[in-house]
Amino acid sequence: MATSPKLDAKIPEGPLHEKWTRYRSTVPLVNPANKRNLEIIVVGSGLAGSSAAATLAELGYKVKVFCFQDSARRAHSIAAQGGINAAKNYQNDGDSVYRLFYDTIKGGDYRAREANVYRLAEVSANIIDQCVAQGVPFAREYGGYLSNRSFGGTQVQRTFYAAGQTGQQLLLGAYSALMRQVALGQVQMFTRHEMLNVVIIDGKARGIIARNLITGELERHFGHAVILASGGYGNVFYLSTNAMGSNATAIWKAHKKGAFFGNPCFTQIHPTCIPVSGDHQSKLTLMSESLRNDGRIWVPKKLEDAKAIREGKLNPNDIKEEDRDYYLERRYPAFGNLVPRDVASRAAKERCDAGFGVNATGEAVFLDFAYNLKYKYGMMEANKRGIKNPTEQQLKELGRPIVEEKYGNLFDMYKQITGVDPYENPMMIYPAVHYTMGGLWVDYNLMTTIPGLYALGEANFSDHGANRLGASALMQGLADGYFVIPYTIGAYLSGEIRTKPISTNHEAFVQAENEVKDQINLLLSVKGKYSVDHFHKKLGKIMWNKCGMSRNAKGLQEAIEEIRALREEFWKDVKVPGSDKEFNPELEKAGRVADFLELGELMCIDALHRNESCGGHFREEYQTEDGEALRDDENFCYVAAWEFRELGKWELHKEELKFENIKVAQRSYK
Numbered sequence: 318m319a320t321s322p323k324l325d326a327k328i329p330e331g332p333l334h335e336k337w338t339r340y341r342s343t344v345p346l347v348n349p350a351n352k353r354n355l356e357i358i359v360v361g362s363g364l365a366g367s368s369a370a371a372t373l374a375e376l377g378y379k380v381k382v383f384c385f386q387d388s389a390r391r392a393h394s395i396a397a398q399g400g401i402n403a404a405k406n407y408q409n410d411g412d413s414v415y416r417l418f419y420d421t422i423k424g425g426d427y428r429a430r431e432a433n434v435y436r437l438a439e440v441s442a443n444i445i446d447q448c449v450a451q452g453v454p455f456a457r458e459y460g461g462y463l464s465n466r467s468f469g470g471t472q473v474q475r476t477f478y479a480a481g482q483t484g485q486q487l488l489l490g491a492y493s494a495l496m497r498q499v500a501l502g503q504v505q506m507f508t509r510h511e512m513l514n515v516v517i518i519d520g521k522a523r524g525i526i527a528r529n530l531i532t533g534e535l536e537r538h539f540g541h542a543v544i545l546a547s548g549g550y551g552n553v554f555y556l557s558t559n560a561m562g563s564n565a566t567a568i569w570k571a572h573k574k575g576a577f578f579g580n581p582c583f584t585q586i587h588p589t590c591i592p593v594s595g596d597h598q599s600k601l602t603l604m605s606e607s608l609r610n611d612g613r614i615w616v617p618k619k620l621e622d623a624k625a626i627r628e629g630k631l632n633p634n635d636i637k638e639e640d641r642d643y644y645l646e647r648r649y650p651a652f653g654n655l656v657p658r659d660v661a662s663r664a665a666k667e668r669c670d671a672g673f674g675v676n677a678t679g680e681a682v683f684l685d686f687a688y689n690l691k692y693k694y695g696m697m698e699a700n701k702r703g704i705k706n707p708t709e710q711q712l713k714e715l716g717r718p719i720v721e722e723k724y725g726n727l728f729d730m731y732k733q734i735t736g737v738d739p740y741e742n743p744m745m746i747y748p749a750v751h752y753t754m755g756g757l758w759v760d761y762n763l764m765t766t767i768p769g770l771y772a773l774g775e776a777n778f779s780d781h782g783a784n785r786l787g788a789s790a791l792m793q794g795l796a797d798g799y800f801v802i803p804y805t806i807g808a809y810l811s812g813e814i815r816t817k818p819i820s821t822n823h824e825a826f827v828q829a830e831n832e833v834k835d836q837i838n839l840l841l842s843v844k845g846k847y848s849v850d851h852f853h854k855k856l857g858k859i860m861w862n863k864c865g866m867s868r869n870a871k872g873l874q875e876a877i878e879e880i881r882a883l884r885e886e887f888w889k890d891v892k893v894p895g896s897d898k899e900f901n902p903e904l905e906k907a908g909r910v911a912d913f914l915e916l917g918e919l920m921c922i923d924a925l926h927r928n929e930s931c932g933g934h935f936r937e938e939y940q941t942e943d944g945e946a947l948r949d950d951e952n953f954c955y956v957a958a959w960e961f962r963e964l965g966k967w968e969l970h971k972e973e974l975k976f977e978n979i980k981v982a983q984r985s986y987k
């Protein structure tokens with residue numbers, strides 16, 4: 318299969334381990350005096366956006382940062398709990414740059430680009446140093462060394478963490494670096510601004526149209542280059558673990574202006590979330606993957622026990638050890654509870670579909686700490702204190718403070734939401750939408766198919782293939798922002814030093830603004846009967862049922878028709894109260910849902926065309942005898958990059974994936 322001529326990944330020549338070093342040593346540079354005249358727009362202030370903006374400003378560029386929250390510090394990255402990976406090998410357990418690279422490619426089911434992933438593994442160690450220098454309070458061992466824990470899909474401990482609030486601490490580090498530049502006047506910060514269009518002049522990205530969300534005013538902003546670090550689009554499913562405001566608008570508008578969309582159907586369903594409790598919910602809560610270090614996942618072995626638990630007639634603590642099915646440990650002895658997310662999610666679904674679910678809806682399994690709390694941590698403490706033959710109660714009491722220290726805030730969160738004390742009872746969990754591996758297609762430079770337009774962090778499709786490993790999103794966002802874009806954007810801008818700032822009266826700005834105005838006016842003019850949420854919820858149900866944890870051709874074909882019909886209904890019957898000249902969250906939401914209604918269709922088209930199963934994309938028609946994902950490397954070893962033609966019409970371009978440093982194999986965690 319040949320790569321489409323419209324896709325040039327620009328992978329540097331040379332052996333894998335030398336590509337990035339050579340690139341950095343030979344890439345064209347911009348001298349400091351010229352940097353001062355170059356303006357860069359960064360949309361997004363999460364880990365990817367903040368780290369990029371702070372670093373670029375530190376280098377001397379003039380930077381404008383946009384986010385829709387009231388503070389850069391409220392970006393969704395702040396929600397990240399469990400940790401960030403880095404190949405530091407602090408544990409001396411066999412980790413290396415190559416192993417992190419290998420785990421990530423394998424974890425992504427061989428659907429990511431080798432060169433990008435290797436670079437990610439290489440710079441991972443620098444990220445930790447950078448963050449420590451900023452004062453990020455990573456957990457430490459007694460002797461002062463940084464502590465590590467395990468995440469899924471690996472057999473080493475390479476995850477750095479700050480209790481269950483790693484994202485928050487990392488973002489505070491990046492935010493401090495950003496605010497330093499704001500204070501110095503190098504960065505202009507535009508909070509409560511939403512980017513609603515990209516401006517393209519002579520084929521290059523030259524600015525954006527943003528709406529001031531407080532006044533409703535539309536603003537035009539010029540930049541020599543534009544970076545989109547606007548996060549993922551999991552909220553297309555309505556219910557997800559993402560922040561309520563997370564949306565696809567920035568990348569979707571760019572897509573409609575010519576940026577190709579890579580692997581839109583690759584969605585991550587996270588296995589450990591608090592189960593859906595009813596139709597009233599607008600948000601799901603993640604229980605961090607770090608809990609799988611010590612929590613064991615099980616369902617009863619006997620159907621009658623599962624039924625009795627569901628009916629509230631049996632307490633799970635009363636089920637004997639031999640009557641419990643630790644199904645991940647049974648099916649995947651080599652990785653046990655730490656299999657990757659796609660594998661763990663499907664295994665939970667399989668047990669629940671077979672009737673072993675343990676909550677009222679039958680869609681929950683147990684995540685149980687009792688064993689390790691008592692026999693790992695309790696016993697360790699008992700040994701330390703010389704307590705011989707401790708009782709069960711003593712073990713519980715001794716182990717609890719250690720579990721509290723490691724996971725306390727997550728346990729508190731679970732108790733506050735469910736009313737159940739996870740120190741005393743197993744948690745109930747079920748898979749939920751969490752992350753999108755798809756995003757704007759980018760080359761090695763993180764540039765989209767529009768020259769001068771970049772995508773970073775979760776907004777791009779890069780690095781994770783068909784399934785992201787836990788703790789790798791923070792790593793990727795910060796790698797992109799702190800270590801990759803500062804070099805790659807320089808290469809582009811070195812060719813722009815003669816470009817003077819373009820007036821925002823340029824007709825391309827006027828036209829882009831008019832497109833935004835037209836959409837806003839249209840939304841306000843419908844004056845229909847149903848709220849925006851009504852449509853979003855319906856879309857979410859279609860997506861979850863037909864393009865969710867498992868998919869099949871018939872369901873996807875139906876979903877495409879249903880989404881088209883829903884989109885029509887939306888434009889006939891949506892009700893958006895208020896006006897565009899004021900703070901109007903319902904109008905913001907309407908624009909985002911309008912975009913989701915288009916993106917959802919493309920996700921289904923992509924899922925339908927990919928006649929194989931890989932990672933999070935599980936097509937029921939393509940599975941091994943024991944129910945694992947069955948890839949078709951001969952026909953689908955490519956990135957699907959979709960070019961927008963007109964609504965409902967896309968052209969597929971393929972970037973062939975070549976594996977020259979890794980042996981492609983059936984993924985196994987057994």
Ligand SMILES: Cc1cc2nc3c(=O)[nH]c(=O)nc-3n(C[C@H](O)[C@H](O)[C@H](O)COP(=O)(O)OP(=O)(O)OC[C@H]3O[C@@H](n4cnc5c(N)ncnc54)[C@H](O)[C@@H]3O)c2cc1C
Pocket residue numbers: 360361362363364365366383384385386389391392393394395396397398399400401483484510511512513546547548549558559560563564566567603751752773774775776787788789790791792794
């Ligand atoms: C609950 C939860 C826990 C997680 N835990 C972990 C973890 O432990 N480890 C890990 O590696 N990953 C984790 N992840 C994933 C990780 O948090 C995200 O992938 C990552 O933080 C995304 O960062 P980002 O910078 O790309 O985008 P975000 O943090 O989502 O930031 C997006 C930014 O773009 C702005 N924006 C978006 N659209 C527009 C627009 N149109 N105009 C203006 N501004 C816009 C927003 O205001 C925001 O500032 C977790 C995810 C969730 C949901």
